[in-house]
Amino acid sequence: MTVSPPSPPISRASVGLRSERGPVLLAVMLSTGLVAIDATILATAVPAVVSDLGGFTQFPWLFSVYLLAQAVSVPIYGKLADLFGRKPVMLFGIALFVLGSLLCGIAWGMGALIAFRAIQGLGAGAVQPVGMTIVGDIYSTAERAKVQGYIASVWAASSLVGPTLGGVFADYLSWRWIFFVNLPIGIAATWALWRSFRESVERRRHRIDYAGAALLTTGGVLLLLALLEGGVRWAWSSPTSVLLFAAAAVLLVAFVLVERRAAEPVLPLWVFGNRVLNAANAGALVVGVLMLGLSSYVPLFAQGVLGTGAVVAGFALAAMTIGWPIAASTAGRFYLTVGFRATMLMGAAFGVLGSGILLTVDGDSTVWHLAAACFVIGIGLGFVSSPAVVAAQSSVTWQFRGVATGATMFARSVGSSVGVAVFGAIANAVVAARLGGATPDLERLPRGVLEPAVHTVFVASAVVAVALLAAGLLMPRHVVEPSSDHS
Template identity: 75%
Template sequence: MTVSRDGVEITRASVGLRSERGPILLAVMLSVGLVAIDSTILATAVPAVVDDLGGFAQFPWLFSVYLLAQAVSVPIYGKLADLVGRKPIMLVGVGLFVVGSLLCGVAWGMGSLIAFRVLQGLGAGAVQPIGMTIVGDIYSLEERAKVQGYIASVWAAASLVGPTLGGVFSDYLSWRWIFLVNLPIGMAAAWVLWRRFDEKIVRSRHHVDVAGALLLAVGGTLLLLGLLEGGVRWGWGSPQSVGIFVVAALLLVGFVQVERRSPEPVLPLWIFRDRVLNAAAAASFVVGVLMLGLSSYVPLYAQSVLGHGAVMAGLALAAMTIGWPIAATTSGRFYLSIGFKLTMLMGAGFAVAGAMLLLTVGPDASLLHLALPCFVMGIGFGFVASPAVVAAQSSVAWQHRGVATGANMFARSVGSAVGIAVFGAIVNSIVASRTGGTVPDLEHLPSGVLDPAIHAVFVASAVVSVVLLGVGLLMPRRLVEPATEQ
């Protein structure tokens, strides 16, 4: 049916038969799987890449530019999906990711590989949020939790398969296969979406908010760049850091002014006045912060303090990604019976409990002792993040669901960048105080120095986890889907 708001008129996506949703969901899972595996597969191949291409000092940018491109493009893709439909934007995202993967696979130097990673990041910026939006379109409120669990399972599988696959390719084939393996998967996902996903869109003239998109992209890039590189490439109080944050703030203020006057803003300001969307975004932000505390420092603690190998260290972190889909899959039973607020508060309770267990881990702990808190926190994240996305999608009509989903994903990306900055600053300050003011390579520090530094991160994570309880209180107990959904 046709719905309208703020002058936008569009017909929601429709799938004629329930049996047709299966192939569409499979295509979404394949597409999300590309991004999920890519987030873990490259880490184990860095030595092989550097040996082949050189540029050891530049290799951290392989991850930074990807995250930047992905994060800042998410809200823009979300708006475009609301204007022209999910299918074309999803196909563009998969296409960019596949082309970027092909170019990464034939890169001739570290500079070209970094540039092509930007293209991959731009593709990933469309795949994940639009995939989640498609799920929100074709499944009911009651069904979305189970489907969210399927998507979370893709990430869980990727966390286990990705590092192993990266090591196998690097040791027995070539690191280039890390990127080339994406081609058949991406083309299969695109083919299924093209053939089986049918959208009926009312084509009308739209105002393209070019100024808003540019201000958001550049301002968001500078903000995230300042958070990612502050305290690493330059000091927090250095002219570079201050200049980046000042320019970012000015651009984002300009973005707000443009959005107030735009007839079709790329990020409508009304979403910041919506209680449900604000609570969902705050939950995603905090989960993003906590995830970086675990994913960045739990494997390092397992290797450098507890003395385990890289594979065993990865398994300790994988416990989190096992707990997440278990909770995500079952969360629907809870928010349909006790409401979103109590479900998220329950998840926050698990996150706090897991964080407190993490505080008991010491240099003599077993790997199981380290993995158990990660598993419990993963359950907490599943009961917080998945209901938050469902709540955000369910609180708006079809023509604003892309924006709502994109804003939620963007909040998690910003939270991840903040987590990198805060936890990195904590570790660096403690290491510097114990090594005479210098911060050498963390992986080669003695456990006597690294243990208290990472333990301080665990303490900070426990403090942040308590914030989730406050976030849960912001969420209404129950939601009523907009009438235009009927």
């Protein structure tokens, strides 16, 4: 049974889009590029950052705090975009990201850099979901798959360019240029969006759900913090982990109770009763688990077990990010003819096949073998993620498209955190068993210990890939578009 969102009065938002779609799409792609490059560009420059600022034990927080801030703010921005329009929220997100980049570039210590990375993450939390919502507004269902292929190609290119660019800046200029380079890109995106994107939203007073936003943010931060740092900074069974999970559970239960009474809830509870959105969110969650989980361990296997260099190891992972946009850009041909469900199931089949190929990789395999498995998995993720987002956007009217898109992006962020945590726990458990309880850094392990540890992660990814089939089966055979869409 699919629960539909409540039908708001027409006076709530009367939308008329008079956009030059090409420049608007360019602005969305530039904005997406900001977030995508920033996800990888810093990794290769960490030694230079630590050498300059110190704080070696703190540098993992450069990544964790960014992910936390981005993930918990996504659903809030999605709701704000529905209330006040896409343009102001998107411009605010770009401005906040650029401000955070500028501050990161002039950071005087590791603590300051971590704080400014949080500001970047809060900006990124608006850019990705609102950008996808804008695409859903100005392109039809038939057009969205090709456009999503363009956006996916930005992620693919960024995954290749980011680490290389970060290394070049760190070696030949300064690591600070990793952040300064965002300024001209952000300004160009702002100019294109300001000049070309027009929307007419009828203004009226809104009752902002401050309590819901605060509970969701705090509960989400504690949950993601427990997932990201559990098994790393403290044991899963430690009082710290138990306290974090318990506090997160209490806050999220309180959030549900508040949302039931809120006049304009930040994350309406009907989202969890809508079968299309449940299927889309389930698919996004599993995609997040596989994407970031494998991103952490495929290069490690290539370098530590196969004996390749960092560049070749990056190539193996890049195969996955190349397969993704290929599938995303062609998915429209399939879901327009056979439907969203069949297309997601086809993607799930590719995901399971690729994971099966990954299981055959061992210490005697070539890097091409590893790359082939990643490429097939990437095709599967593309055929799941693109139809999932389009189906979610197509199942609601303009007034709820931001919430629907934000919920899907939030599910992927949570999946990414879960993937890193679960796969890390599995790898560490194997290492501890082989070394009698000791769990040194995986990068320093001998091949005889590292190979079975990472192979166990590959087994776990194959099990997770089967969940893609469940997400596809959950999607209804037919997704009915609401007739009251004003876009």
